[in-house]
Amino acid sequence: MTEPIEPTEGGSIEPRYLKPLPEPTDVSRPFWDAAKRHQLMIQRSKQTGKYVFYPRAVSPFAPGDALEWVQVSGRASVYSYTVARRATAPQWSGDEPYVIAIVELEEGPHMTANILGCPVGDVRIGMPLQVSFEDVTPEVTLVQFRPRSE
Amino acid sequence: MSMRGKAAIIGIGEFKPTRYTEGATTLGMLAEVGRLAIADAGLETGDIDGLVTESFAEAPMFAPATMVEYLGIDAKFAEVVDHGGATGAGMVARAAMAISAGLCETVLCLTAARRERRSNSGPKRSAGTGWSGRRVDRTPYSEFEVPYGAIGANFGYAMIANRYMHEFDVTPEQLAKIAVAQRYNACHNPNALFFGQPITIDDVLNSPVIVDPLHLLEIVMPVAGAAAVVVTTAKRAKKAAHAATILGVGEHTTHRSITYAPSLTHSPITGAANLAFEMAGVRRKDIDVASIYDCYTITVLISIEDAGFAKKGSGGQFVDEHNLQFDGDFPLNPHGGQLSFGQAGLAGGMSHVTEAARQVMGRAQGRQVKKCQLAYVNGNGGIMSEQVSLILERGR
Secondary structure, eight states, rough: OOOOOOTTTTBBOOOOOOOOOOOOOOTTHHHHHHTTOOOOOEEETTTTOOOEEOSSOOOSOOOOEEEEEEEOEEEEEEEEEEEEESSSGGGGTTTTTTTEEEETTTTTTTEEEBSSSSSSOOTTOOOOOEEEEEOSSOOOOEEEEEEEOO | OOHHHHHHEEEEEEEBBBSBBOOOHHHHHHHHHHHHHHHHHHOGGGGOEEEEEBTTTBBSSSSSHHHHHHHTTOOEEEEEEGGGGGGHHHHHHHHHHHTTTTSSSSEEEEEOOOTTTTTTOOOOTTTTOTTTSSSOOOOOHHHHTTTOOOOSSHHHHHHHHHHHHSOOOOOOOHHHHHHHHHHHHHOOTTSSSTTOOOOOOHHHHSEEEETTTTGGGGBOOOOOEEEEEEEEHHHHHTTSSOOEEEEEEEEEOOOOSSOSOOOOSSOOOHHHHHHHHHHOOOOGOSSEEEEESSSSSHHHHHHHHHSSSSTTOOOHHHHSSOOOSEEEEEEOTTHHHHHHHOBBBBHOOOOHHHHHHHHTTTOOOGGGGGOOOEEEOOOOOTTTTTTTEEEEEEEO
16 A cells, blocks of 8 residues: 655655564564565574574573574465455455465474465465565565466 | 363353444453443452453553553463463363462453554564564564565464365365354354354355455454453352353463474374363263354364364264254354354454353353353464363352
8 A cells, every 4th residue: 555655755656565574673684674675585504494474582492402504495385365355454355356375384383474466366275486586665664475387 | 190170160241242342441441341241250359369461462461460550450360361262261271270279359351452553553564574563573484484474373273274184074064054144043142243144155155265265254343342251169159140160270281383293184183172071071962052163164174173072084974964953952052153253353352151050050041052051162372283172060
């Protein structure tokens, strides 16, 4: 959803992004910084080798564990999804229908994302996906997913 | 030390759900519904020595102290319960815990939701700020889900329904039957929001799809209302006009967001129900009425399975084979459930407690389940996240 275009200070014109934006914390900043570079980075347990999402200050696997940031494949599949026929919040009004999905990364963890780049009616559970990066503002890039041809 | 049978519900207060309030304060509604519950228990304010309340917008901190002060209670136990839709059942569980631990004797449990038609104090939804507008929310949920429009609960239950349909067989008609049966019940409850408005399976399936695959009539309607109960010792309950003994309590929580739930189709209800039935020492087939949190039809289907009334994956068949009306062979949510009674915030969840208590007390009038001795209650918070199960027994 965009508001009427207004000139910004520098005289350039850009639509304002009005949807809620993530507010990175010290813990999560590597994820968002990587997204801005169009890379998908998540944390991995040093002790178990298991991956974890969302970013955490401590490992959920064991008290003596530590987490390290690693770049992952970006390969994923649809674990479940819905097509919002009505906007789930006012800022999405006009975007419907749109897909909200739980995406299962090849490395295991689940993430919430929108499925972009295909008609909403084509989305299926198990559909192969590839990560996609949506530069929504000059500061913020959202991690999204698109269908991946096998 | 088991809590089994140590405490009982002896008083109920409840507002008839309405679409909107006018000039009401949550504080005032909580106090008023609390007063009704105390009077229903045949007690005076001075008899109350414990209080459990929800956290509410007007008192995001110090809610228990605020309520204690407002109502003039001398509390030996006062706390807030934050279990979303499971808050009502969780309050009764905590009241029973405090009573069986000997901390206090008689606990007032309070829930209420105001809903002003045009509220200037309501959520402000501007870009880049906290989506709820209520307080700065820096949870992983607001960081990793809200930016994708994963807001509210509809989307989450829709994803549960789609995953369930992927793993198991259930037809849209079977899900719709749940909503239709509960509407039948509501048509026997003059206090229900949808009293006098029966629906058919076709009505449900012809109502607009809001989030695939959920139709409008499979989704609760938010309303204003309030509900409260008084919980006391088994000894004091013997002198009360009516009582619902708390035979079993079980809780289970595994996640906050459905994205990170261990499973979309196997909920933490299983753990909560198993604990409650084990404590109560009763079998599933002994249950006379099921008062199951029903924010959506899919919630009910999965709850029936996970509470142990049907095998996993056979919920659709169970719905086909049973009559879910209050006068049927598996009486479910006789008050109409929240789907047809209305969901008054956390009081919606409490309505499953008040209805189960009324049923075992024999006070459910035109929707009374016959020979009703034992009730199963489940409270469900968040998106199949916090679960609280209770077993209530006719006390006298």
